[in-house]
Amino acid sequence: MKSIRYAVVATAAAALALAAGVAAAQERVTFKSAKSTSSYYQMAVQVAEAMKAGSDGGIIVTVEESQGSVQNVMEVKARGADYVFTTPPSLVGLAQGGKAMFEGKGDPAFDEIRALFPIPSLTMHFVMSDASGVTDFAGMEGKTILLGKGSFGAREGEKYLQLFGLEGKVELAEVELSNAVSALKNGQIDGFVTAGSYPAPNVIEAAASVGVNVLSLTDDQIAESKRTRLVIPAGTYAGQESDIVTTSLPVVAYTTTKMSDDVAYELTKTFWEEREAMGAGAPWWLGVDESLMPTITGKIHAGALRYYKEAGFTLTDANM
Structure with a gap:
């Protein structure tokens, strides 16, 4: 698989303008995670707090409890542009192929699933x-x-x-x-x-x-x-x-192509910029770095791709 390394190309002015635009709109996002007693629900709450802090209130994330990753993927069929969820990349592949627990339950919406960023494995x-x-x-x-x-x-x-x-x-x-x-x-x-x-x-x-x-x-x-x-x-x-x-x-935060490029960009950018601060309060975030990017085996949202190219992350052809 071919890897591609991107250099930083964005200007600070452009990034600031985009951030201001998203903040003015105060985007609201629903984050579907895991059972409320699990560490992954705690992570979702931490992400929500980081998004609010990192965007100066421009992104408000509401965390929803889930019964598991399969449910998170299945709900793609009925959700809109504000839907973010967590699941192992392997489940996305099974859903898109109509295999295993998704056999006979396939839907074109599964093909529109796109990755944003990795979270602790x-x-x-x-x-x-x-x-x-x-x-x-x-x-x-x-x-x-x-x-x-x-x-x-x-x-x-x-x-x-x-x-x-x-x-x-x-x-x-x-x-x-x-x-x-x-x-x-x-x-x-x-x-x-x-x-x-x-x-x-x-x-x-x-x-x-x-x-x-x-x-x-x-x-x-x-x-x-x-x-x-x-x-x-x-x-x-x-x-x-x-x-x-x-x-x-591996576990990854996903959305779909229904989400706008600007919102996906800002979610991804804010996540990586706030990761170190999250790690200060919850050390499991310190295990999330660029080395986890290869665990994203499928397509990344176009807005998130914009950020990764600007930040110089290594990507693969499969991510495009």
Whole structure:
């Protein structure tokens, strides 16, 4: 796939004029995210606050709770120009191809979905207590592991146990994931599996209070998983002296071609300009940078493309 690097071409005057135009109109946007109890709902609220601050009140974002990414994509059929939603890029591809959960539910509206910007990925964490002595997947044999139930992390964790020859060789704990840290503290479990944006709050707590080793995957294991490689930098968690190599499910904020180029431009520009400030209050935003752009595997909205070209981001032919 061909990559294209763009140089900065916009003038400050043009950018200021555009920002003023959007602010005067006070654009209102609906941001469809996730369940209100999830970290992704918190992220949506943070994005809404950042948009208001970064546009001087010119962009007002209303956050809507969602039951999940599939619902977010399906609502494209009935939504208008103000609709922004989050979902993994893989689901957009399935919707546009009428496959899997979208079989028999295809709609021309799916072809009009366009990306705006990446948000923190769902990142796999295989967390083992220091006391367990486990430093790799093979060492999990005979240990008691908490996977949780019904979540992406639970399903993915179960898949990895099967892929890496551990099915039936670990004891699966009947404990809710919300109790993972306390179960680790009292020795009820040797480790737990969780998926979320990093740094993950439950992993931070476990690392600080118990001492943990978050397992890295080998290149072969990552290839077997068919997921995206992601590196959690050294020092992210207490006692973590080296990078953690793991897998992730990318998540992206999308809209459709119904949104005007100017609004898409301003949303994207404001997001990237406010990212560092968001990271000061919520560290998971610090993991969002240009390195996540390749996870946007489909088309980017024309207005967002304008910003990326001005800012000198690397894009691919598939993004056009």
